[in-house]
Amino acid sequence: MLEDLHNPFLPLDERTPATPLWEAKRELAQAVRDYTEALMTSAATPKQMADMSQWLREATAQLEQSPRIYGRNGYTEAGEGTFGEVFQEVGPLCGHSNPIAPPLEMWAEGDTAYARVNMGWRYEGPPGCVHGGFVAALFDEFLGMAQFMGGHPGMTGTLSIKYRRPTPLNVPLELSAWIERSEGRKTFVKGKLEANGVVTAECEGIFIRPTQPVTELRDAVMKEQPEG
Ligand SMILES: CCCCCCCC(=O)SCCNC(=O)CCNC(=O)[C@H](O)C(C)(C)COP(=O)(O)OP(=O)(O)OC[C@H]1O[C@@H](n2cnc3c(N)ncnc32)[C@H](O)[C@@H]1OP(=O)(O)O
Numbered sequence: 001m002l003e004d005l006h007n008p009f010l011p012l013d014e015r016t017p018a019t020p021l022w023e024a025k026r027e028l029a030q031a032v033r034d035y036t037e038a039l040m041t042s043a044a045t046p047k048q049m050a051d052m053s054q055w056l057r058e059a060t061a062q063l064e065q066s067p068r069i070y071g072r073n074g075y076t077e078a079g080e081g082t083f084g085e086v087f088q089e090v091g092p093l094c095g096h097s098n099p100i101a102p103p104l105e106m107w108a109e110g111d112t113a114y115a116r117v118n119m120g121w122r123y124e125g126p127p128g129c130v131h132g133g134f135v136a137a138l139f140d141e142f143l144g145m146a147q148f149m150g151g152h153p154g155m156t157g158t159l160s161i162k163y164r165r166p167t168p169l170n171v172p173l174e175l176s177a178w179i180e181r182s183e184g185r186k187t188f189v190k191g192k193l194e195a196n197g198v199v200t201a202e203c204e205g206i207f208i209r210p211t212q213p214v215t216e217l218r219d220a221v222m223k224e225q226p227e228g
Pocket residue numbers: 140141144145153154155156157158184185186206208209210211214
């Protein structure tokens with residue numbers, strides 16, 4: 001059922017783009033990341049901002065007029081990689097080709113999964129600190145991947161977070177996670193987030209292995225939506 005999912009713990013240098021589309025998109029996504037990060041701290045003049053808005057709208061129009069592919073299933077159906085290869089590009093937290101992904105880098109050593117990320121000004125909640133919702137998002141993605149080590153990955157059922165200290169922006173954040181136990185379709189995972197050697201947040205997640213293939217999720221969800 002989940003055989004085709006990308007192994008999130010491949011060495012980073014082996015996670016090469018599956019097709020030329022992703023190779024180009026990675027570069028564009030990084031440029032957009034850099035642009036939005038610069039925007040957050042820029043005090044350019046209103047005229048400079050207006051000029052850049054115009055220039056960006058024109059660039060967006062070019063993308064909109066290009067051939068389009070929608071969603072993970074769309075990319076796999078278009079031959080742009082397996083479900084797993086596409087995931088490593090479009091995932092909203094770790095996707096190389098998704099400019100909203102910080103991105104989060106993950107690897108495994110023994111029974112523990114690790115991740116590293118640096119959250120810039122785009123993610124500010126309390127002054128100088130990472131917004132709590134983004135801390136939760138990092139845990140959701142990271143614990144979601146850590147449960148793969150158990151071999152029975154599922155969807156997030158419950159995520160409980162203890163915010164112990166404010167999490168600073170613009171420093172390397174270190175995450176670690178491990179599987180506590182599995183019961184039937186449920187996998188219990190724990191994790192922590194550290195900045196400068198201080199634990200700023202802890203998380204417990206319960207992941208539930210779905211009864212249907214995750215690749216069929218889109219069609220199942222669409223069927224559940226009311227007409228209209
Ligand atoms: C597959 C790899 C993807 C990895 C990415 C993970 C990161 C994500 O963001 S996932 C997206 C966020 N999560 C979701 O959208 C999930 C939405 N929820 C669902 O789809 C369903 O409720 C789902 C699949 C979690 C469980 O549904 P279902 O399979 O019908 O559960 P059900 O048969 O009622 O219960 C099975 C067991 O799980 C337990 N359980 C059900 N829901 C929950 C829950 N939310 N929290 C804790 N336990 C639960 C039940 O108590 C039951 O336990 P037991 O066997 O001991 O009685």
